[in-house]
Amino acid sequence: MSVLIDKFDVFAGGFWLTLQICVLAAIGALILGAIVAVLRISPVPPLRAVGTAYVNIFRNMPLTVVMFFAAFGLPALGSNADFLRIPGLDAIFNRLGTDLPYFRFALIALVLYTAAFVCEALRSGVNAVPPGQAEAARSLGLTFGQNLRYVVLPQSWKASIVPLGSVIIAMIKNSALVGFFGVVGDLSQTADQLTSAEGYAFVPVAIGISIGYLIMTVPLGALLDRIEKRQAVAR
């Protein structure tokens, strides 16, 4: 068990890096997912087709393949994802600015993959709004944008918060994959490093890593359960 204490800084560092990835990917996925969701409900057919295609492609592809695409495809497109070296932001998330692009590639893959699920969560929320609401808003003469902004979205937000939460939890768990794609120092790569390279006993390391992930996922899941129960009562 001593490895948990001796190498506490390594575990904490891994946890911190995983947390960084998750926060950044969550922000990115929420933004991109919202954009795709808007595309999917837009009145213009080609945009709708793009949104649907995006969701179908990324939802049915393993994240592993998305990661490989990011790692091989982006360089082929002539980009090292340098646009993610946002001044100011990379002071907090220092991995964004490193010369090795793997962190940025992994982040992009995670965002692209999760955005498809975020889009579906948002859309299911929009679908949950009773049709009468939007119809009433239309008969008042609200435009499409006003309808969304004042009537549909405020209500759909409530219905999509729980699915969104599940998507974010799933994303946290998916972020474990980045450790196997060359991002040095996150929780899952720490497990590999400590057990195979530094020869520590397996069980304590496994416990440490598990605690690291459970700290992130279990409270969030419990919170979602509570929100869900409260909503069920409110309904």
Added chain:
Amino acid sequence: MSQQSVLYDVPGPRQRRITLISSLVATVLLLVGAYFLIYQPLDDKGQFSLDLWGPLVDPSDENFSLVWERIGTGFKNTLMAAALAILSSLVVGTLLAMLRIQLKSLAQRRFTGLATPVSYLLRGLTWLLSAVTRICVEVFRGLPVVITIFFVARGFPEFGVTFDTLWYLVIGLTIYNSVVIAEILRSGMEGLPGGQSEAAAAIGLAPWQTTRMILLPQAFRIMLPALISQLVVVLKDTSLGFIISYEETLSIGKQIIGALDNPIQVYVVIAVLFIVVNYTLSKLAQYVQRRLSRGRKTAGTPAQNPPPAALMSQAEGGGMGGGV
């Protein structure tokens, strides 16, 4: 589609014109964007040359049959791992769900017929067991599948148990997915109308008989779409086998890339394979869901079975939270 017609009126002539024009503009913009941002850089790097694509699409290429034979092997391995994992997680998940429901009903019993210490012992035991299963469920649902698979592959040899890599993958996937399936089934059973189990108790069925004969079949039926979606998740997760160097589609792809040096092309082919299979499966799930809701309507009992809609969303959320 129904929701689209809700958000905006049936378009009139002016609106139709606007839609048509903006469609054309959007199409042109998308095509131009795709050309300059995707096609041109790829073409500049020669990613469309037949040297790279040939082995995958050109039957006359010397490597064509070899490459596809390897991909076929890999895909067969992927499907095999997925099938084994889903079967075993269905079995384990069902047992786990039954156990948890059983423990829950036992927790309310006071074992009055027995001597006091024995009854306290039994009550303590049920409490302990339900706590243990609860913790197991929370832990394995909260851990990433990658980590579970990795732990299985690293941990079992540690204790002197070694298998083929296939079995590490299957065990890892089973641990995770059986917990998820157990939760799906449990929420299905708990969402059933209370009258079902009350009626079962009234005709004298024991709790486990009630679970087995009354609740479980209905839960399976209601949760079938969620279970099929879980199948998609399992199929996607088998691709994690490459971490423990199981020879599934992705590892084979890596080998091909090592020989032919055409990563993008190989991954496109693999992605298409996965997308086709998974898309078919999710369509199947949708079809089953439609049929189930229709069957309920024709049976003329919609009022008695209100939970499905609410339950479905909940289960899908749970499935997603668990899975993807």
